[in-house]
Amino acid sequence: MASNYEYEEGPAASYERESGGESEYDPNIVADSVKSFVVHMYRHIREKNVYEIHQMCETSFQSISERLFKETPWPSVEAIAPYVDNDHVFCLLYREMWFRHLYARLSPTLKQRIDSYDNYCSLFQVVLHGVVNMQLPNQWLWDMVDEFVYQFQSFCQFRAKLKNKTEQEIALLRQHDKAWNVYGVLNFLQALVEKSCIIQILEHDKHGLEQFTATDGYDYSGGSNVLKVLGYFSMVGLLRVHCLLGDYHTALKWLQPIDITQQGVYTSVIGCHIATIYHYGFANLMLRRYLDSVREFNKILLYIFKTKQYHQKSPQYEQLLKKNEQMYALLALCLSLCPQPKLVDDSVSSQLRDKYGEKMMRMLRYDDEAFGIYDELFSYACPKFITPSPPCFEEPLVNYNQDAYRLQLKMFLYEVKQQQLLSGVRTFLKVYSSISLAKLANCMEVDEPTLRTILLTYKHKTHSVDSDGRIISNADIDFYINNDMIYVVESKPAKRYGDFFLRQIAKLEGVINDMDRVKLE
Amino acid sequence: MGVEIQSPQEQSSYTVEQLVALNPFNPEILPDLENYVNVTSQTYSLEVNLCLLRLYQFEPERMNTHIVARILVKALMAMPTPDFSLCLFLIPERVQMEEQFKSLIVLSHYLETGRLQQFWDEAAKNRHILEAVPGFEQAIQAYASHLLSLSYQKVPRSVLAEAVNMDGASLDKFIEQQVTNSGWIVEKEGGSIVLPQNEFNHPELKKNTGENVPLEHIARIFPILG
Numbered sequence: 187m188a189s190n191y192e193y194e195e196g197p198a199a200s201y202e203r204e205s206g207g208e209s210e211y212d213p214n215i216v217a218d219s220v221k222s223f224v225v226h227m228y229r230h231i232r233e234k235n236v237y238e239i240h241q242m243c244e245t246s247f248q249s250i251s252e253r254l255f256k257e258t259p260w261p262s263v264e265a266i267a268p269y270v271d272n273d274h275v276f277c278l279l280y281r282e283m284w285f286r287h288l289y290a291r292l293s294p295t296l297k298q299r300i301d302s303y304d305n306y307c308s309l310f311q312v313v314l315h316g317v318v319n320m321q322l323p324n325q326w327l328w329d330m331v332d333e334f335v336y337q338f339q340s341f342c343q344f345r346a347k348l349k350n351k352t353e354q355e356i357a358l359l360r361q362h363d364k365a366w367n368v369y370g371v372l373n374f375l376q377a378l379v380e381k382s383c384i385i386q387i388l389e390h391d392k393h394g395l396e397q398f399t400a401t402d403g404y405d406y407s408g409g410s411n412v413l414k415v416l417g418y419f420s421m422v423g424l425l426r427v428h429c430l431l432g433d434y435h436t437a438l439k440w441l442q443p444i445d446i447t448q449q450g451v452y453t454s455v456i457g458c459h460i461a462t463i464y465h466y467g468f469a470n471l472m473l474r475r476y477l478d479s480v481r482e483f484n485k486i487l488l489y490i491f492k493t494k495q496y497h498q499k500s501p502q503y504e505q506l507l508k509k510n511e512q513m514y515a516l517l518a519l520c521l522s523l524c525p526q527p528k529l530v531d532d533s534v535s536s537q538l539r540d541k542y543g544e545k546m547m548r549m550l551r552y553d554d555e556a557f558g559i560y561d562e563l564f565s566y567a568c569p570k571f572i573t574p575s576p577p578c579f580e581e582p583l584v585n586y587n588q589d590a591y592r593l594q595l596k597m598f599l600y601e602v603k604q605q606q607l608l609s610g611v612r613t614f615l616k617v618y619s620s621i622s623l624a625k626l627a628n629c630m631e632v633d634e635p636t637l638r639t640i641l642l643t644y645k646h647k648t649h650s651v652d653s654d655g656r657i658i659s660n661a662d663i664d665f666y667i668n669n670d671m672i673y674v675v676e677s678k679p680a681k682r683y684g685d686f687f688l689r690q691i692a693k694l695e696g697v698i699n700d701m702d703r704v705k706l707e
Numbered sequence: 708m709g710v711e712i713q714s715p716q717e718q719s720s721y722t723v724e725q726l727v728a729l730n731p732f733n734p735e736i737l738p739d740l741e742n743y744v745n746v747t748s749q750t751y752s753l754e755v756n757l758c759l760l761r762l763y764q765f766e767p768e769r770m771n772t773h774i775v776a777r778i779l780v781k782a783l784m785a786m787p788t789p790d791f792s793l794c795l796f797l798i799p800e801r802v803q804m805e806e807q808f809k810s811l812i813v814l815s816h817y818l819e820t821g822r823l824q825q826f827w828d829e830a831a832k833n834r835h836i837l838e839a840v841p842g843f844e845q846a847i848q849a850y851a852s853h854l855l856s857l858s859y860q861k862v863p864r865s866v867l868a869e870a871v872n873m874d875g876a877s878l879d880k881f882i883e884q885q886v887t888n889s890g891w892i893v894e895k896e897g898g899s900i901v902l903p904q905n906e907f908n909h910p911e912l913k914k915n916t917g918e919n920v921p922l923e924h925i926a927r928i929f930p931i932l933g
Binding site: 368369372373376392431432433434435436439447448472473474574575589592593594596597601604635638639640641642643645646647649650651655657659664665666667668669670675684685688691692695 | 731732733734753754757758760761764765766767787788789792793795796797799800816819820821822823824854855857858859860861862863866899906907908909910923924925927928931932
């Protein structure tokens with residue numbers, strides 16, 4: 187099966203997708219650079235050289251892809267298997283990368299999508315049975331979970347576009363109804379969380395009874411980090427899947443064991459850090475906990491602003507930039523619904539002004555144009571919601587891939603509309619320290635009973651219920667009523683210095699420790 | 708479907724909530740969840756309701772709209788939490804267009820926008836939906852009181868009457884209960900109600916929430932400081 191052709195010098199083979207396989211791509215041809223790649227990768231994995239594995243994944247794989255496989259898949263796993271002792275686990279890992287490359291550069295066919303799911307099933311089952319004794323880089327482990335969820339989302343979108351499906355595709359879909367089945371996907375993620383006992387590990391880690399965060403999840407006592415770290419990243423995976431389903435409350439519940447006010451394994455991989463905060467912020471936006479969203483978006487956007495130059499060469503750079511833009515849009519939405527200018531850092535604030543300053547001003551008017559802008563920003567920044575149920579093949583075949591998104595958008599705009607009159611109230615409250623109900627009603631051109639309902643709405647919408655059931659006010663400007671008089675109260679949210687100092691103390695300690703180590707050598 | 712079961716309250720809710728926590732992605736728990744929602748008990752679990760709605764999302768042909776309506780009514784009773792919206796996020800548009808759901812959405816809209824008078828009027832037209840769950844009226848009255856407590860230091864009796872949809876003797880009784888249980892005070896002149904002081908209607912009581920650093924975060928740097 188293996189061949190030893192000199193392939194390197196020729197141009198990249200073209201892989202004609204449309205003509206259905208009439209191509210120059212031969213899955214059995216293994217170029218020298220590929221052979222060398224798999225041999226070295228195999229050795230590094232056996233020897234647990236995490237750093238080298240990481241370099242091969244991030245750099246070598248990308249450069250070989252760029253040179254030889256710009257428009258074709260990598261050689262088939264059968265072709266490279268002989269070079270790696272036909273190692274079962276390595277082949278599963280290779281296939282994982284193979285499919286990831288395919289999704290990134292080409293359009294997978296239905297059959298390939300199904301095969302990829304089978305590969306993930308096999309891979310996760312091996313991990314869950316606890317027979318894996320490897321130490322893999324966090325980046326790769328995160329990529330696995332991230333890609334798993336992404337391919338699930340992609341499959342749901344693909345499956346929902348029934349109109350132009352061929353008969354073979356429909357038959358294949360009916361036959362393989364277990365592939366990318368929502369129960370399967372969720373149960374795998376949950377199984378990884380449970381089998382790894384990651385929640386207990388994190389609990390012990392917090393109290394110093396176990397080392398997890400300090401070692402970035404790596405196991406320095408001869409064991410494997412794979413199950414633990416996959417379990418950890420699966421929590422973020424579950425956060426993401428539940429956001430795609432529209433279940434924001436449960437999404438946040440799955441994230442709870444991870445303390446996002448601190449560094450953790452999730453910050454060890456930039457893609458994970460961003461995905462976590464993006465979904466956390468989005469879920470809180472839909473739960474009307476605007477303050478929580480604003481705080482976290484502010485932190486991450488500041489972080490990206492300071493560090494994105496270091497990721498320019500990374501394959502995740504484009505994704506990073508896209509998510510950055512989306513989070514600015516979400517921040518614009520949050521701040522329009524809940525003005526809190528003092529919570530946002532200056533650099534983030536000025537970026538926000540550049541990108542959305544004008545739109546935010548127009549959103550405040552709450553007229554039809556404003557609703558159009560809310561729609562536009564939401565649609566740009568929201569996750570790609572899915573319909574998890576399998577399609578019904580009986581009815582006239584339609585495309586229903588937009589249904590889930592349309593529902594979430596509708597609900598969001600509904601909430602926005604309910605807050606329509608609040609910005610008017612805010613304007614007046616800013617100007618007066620006290621005003622009678624009658625006078626304010628006059629200014630706002632409504633009658634008194636209507637004004638009372640508007641004021642109650644203001645109170646209700648600016649006082650959200652947090653996860654512990656407490657009422658939290660997110661109003662920058664507030665009031666109370668005494669019979670017929672309104673008294674205005676301006677609140678000053680204090681800057682949180684405590685967290686800042688804690689972080690700096692820990693950081694300084696780290697620097698001192700590093701310096702001590704240097705002296706000893 | 709939808710059989711009223713009088714099972715031992717504690718036992719059923721304990722088992723069902725465990726199911727949802729340990730085995731949420733299992734279609735076989737659906738009948739247990741449906742039974743739980745149908746039980747005429749005072750227990751309300753957002754987690755169980757969301758789990759059930761998710762399962763309906765995964766298998767729409769098993770959806771029982773009667774149970775969904777019941778979940779929504781209970782969610783209304785849970786205001787001011789946004790549970791009602793959370794449930795709607797999981798219910799397909801075409802189902803939301805059905806009459807009973809349209810009415811519930813209108814009722815929710817009135818509650819969300821402080822239009823308590825319109826709420827009670829509309830609720831009167833939909834008694835059959837609302838009477839299915841006991842304690843509905845009291846729950847909404849509690850929400851109304853909550854809204855008033857956020858907003859008023861002193862509220863005129865007429866405004867209160869409208870908010871809780873009571874008058875005359877029953878309103879007096881309600882006020883009496885609140886005086887005993889929640890610290891309300893009735894002003895002798897004019898009959899306005901003085902609502903208990905809290906940080907929302909008394910700005911001077913507002914705690915500086917910005918600087919609460921949990922002890923466990925400080926504990927992390929004890930090794931450094933020590």
